[in-house]
Amino acid sequence: NAGVTQTPKFRVLKTGQSMTLLCAQDMNHEYMYWYRQDPGMGLRLIHYSVGEGTTAKGEVPDGYNVSRLKKQNFLLGLESAAPSQTSVYFCASSRQDFYGYTFGSGTRLTVV
Amino acid sequence: LAKTTQPISMDSYEGQEVNITCSHNNIATNDYITWYQQFPSQGPRFIIQGYKTKVTNEVASLFIPADRKSSTLSLPRVSLSDTAVYYCLVGASSNTGKLIFGQGTTLQVKP
Numbered sequence: 391n392a393g394v395t396q397t398p399k400f401r402v403l404k405t406g407q408s409m410t411l412l413c414a415q416d417m418n419h420e421y422m423y424w425y426r427q428d429p430g431m432g433l434r435l436i437h438y439s440v441g442e443g444t445t446a447k448g449e450v451p452d453g454y455n456v457s458r459l460k461k462q463n464f465l466l467g468l469e470s471a472a473p474s475q476t477s478v479y480f481c482a483s484s485r486q487d488f489y490g491y492t493f494g495s496g497t498r499l500t501v502v
Numbered sequence: 503l504a505k506t507t508q509p510i511s512m513d514s515y516e517g518q519e520v521n522i523t524c525s526h527n528n529i530a531t532n533d534y535i536t537w538y539q540q541f542p543s544q545g546p547r548f549i550i551q552g553y554k555t556k557v558t559n560e561v562a563s564l565f566i567p568a569d570r571k572s573s574t575l576s577l578p579r580v581s582l583s584d585t586a587v588y589y590c591l592v593g594a595s596s597n598t599g600k601l602i603f604g605q606g607t608t609l610q611v612k613p
Contacts, residue, residue, distance in 0.1 A: 495545055
């Protein structure tokens with residue numbers, strides 16, 4: 391099993407550009423999450439989904455949008471990238487909330 | 503949502519047992535305690551979860567006293583590869599979207 395796969399692994403964007411981060415899981419998990427991790431800040435929840443077709447805001451949702459059109463995929467979009475969005479982004483999934491999150495390997499995004 | 507407090511950093515030597523304690527004074531009745539491990543440039547990895555008393559798996563043990571206001575993650579005979587950040591989380595299924603990873607405990611294992 392691949393678990394949780396994130397693409398791309400690295401990306402450099404110019405301020406104002408847009409991009410989509412893809413998260414795919416093959417464990418048939420209902421719950422999926424997008425976190426960002428900044429130095430000394432721990433992980434902060436951006437958006438999450440409790441099932442196909444649902445999304446909800448987390449702790450730091452501003453500047454991001456998400457979609458869960460298929461159960462196995464959770465997309466994170468940046469419409470107009472800003473330097474403050476330079477971070478490492480992690481996707482995770484779980485069978486039910488607060489039970490054994492499986493994380494992807496991360497996407498390192500730099501906005502210049 | 504229960505707030506957790508854990509040491510920012512700890513040092514140990516290879517072969518020693520390491521105990522990392524997490525305080526969660528306002529833990530709710532239906533809350534579980536979960537620990538994750540994160541290596542540099544990787545996503546966190548689930549280690550262990552428990553509700554009360556003691557839980558053991560092939561990686562670690564989790565000790566939870568009767569009042570559940572704290573918990574201790576025990577790593578037996580650590581090696582250099584156990585150098586990582588360890589996160590303690592407290593919550594329940596009803597806390598969807600409200601679980602937050604704090605700064606965790608950075609464990610440095612020395613030779």
